[in-house]
Amino acid sequence: MAEDLQITTSANKEEQYQSLIPQIEALLYGEPDLVANLANIAAALKEQFKWFWVGFYLVKQNELVLGPFQGPVACTRIAKGRGVCGSAWQQAETLIVPDVDKFPGHIACSSLSRSEIVLPLFHNNEVVGVLDVDSSELNEFDEIDAKYLTQIVNLINFND
Numbered sequence: 001m002a003e004d005l006q007i008t009t010s011a012n013k014e015e016q017y018q019s020l021i022p023q024i025e026a027l028l029y030g031e032p033d034l035v036a037n038l039a040n041i042a043a044a045l046k047e048q049f050k051w052f053w054v055g056f057y058l059v060k061q062n063e064l065v066l067g068p069f070q071g072p073v074a075c076t077r078i079a080k081g082r083g084v085c086g087s088a089w090q091q092a093e094t095l096i097v098p099d100v101d102k103f104p105g106h107i108a109c110s111s112l113s114r115s116e117i118v119l120p121l122f123h124n125n126e127v128v129g130v131l132d133v134d135s136s137e138l139n140e141f142d143e144i145d146a147k148y149l150t151q152i153v154n155l156i157n158f159n160d
Helices: 011-028 034-049 084-093 143-153
Strands: 054-058 063-070 078-080 095-097 114-124 125-135
Touching: 011 034, 011 143, 034 054, 034 063, 063 084, 063 125, 078 084, 084 095, 084 114, 084 125, 095 143, 114 143, 125 143
Parallel strands: none
Antiparallel strands: 054 063, 054 125, 063 078, 095 114, 114 125
C-alpha cells in the first residue's frame, strides 16, 4: 500500500474508524515485523484523530516498556498495576478514563494529557502489551473508541 493515508475529516468518529481500519489492514498485510506494524498503527491513529499521544507499551521482564509511539516523549517503564497502563495490564481489560486527574495513581508523563484509553494486547490469552491513547481534551474516549480500537489491536500478529 502507498504510505499515504486517506484521512476522513468530515465524518463522525465511527465512520472515521470504518475508513481507517481497512487502511491499517493494508499497512500490516504481508509485514511480519512487530515494531514496524506497531509504529504504523500509532502513526495512522495519530494522523486520523490528532490525539495528543498514541503508542504501545510491551511487557518485558514483568514491566511495561515503551514501544513505538507518536507524540511527545513518554514514560519509559511502567510497573504492573501502576497508572492507567499498568492497571489495564493487571486487569486485562480496556480502561477508559474521562479525566486522568481523577484516576488513582495516574502517572503524569505529560500534564497536557487530560483523558485516556488503554487497551490490552493479547497473545495466547496473555497480556503482552497495551495500546495507550491520550487526549488533551477531557472525556475524549467512549465505547465507540473501545470497540474500534479493539478491532485494530486484534489485527496485530505477534508471530510465535
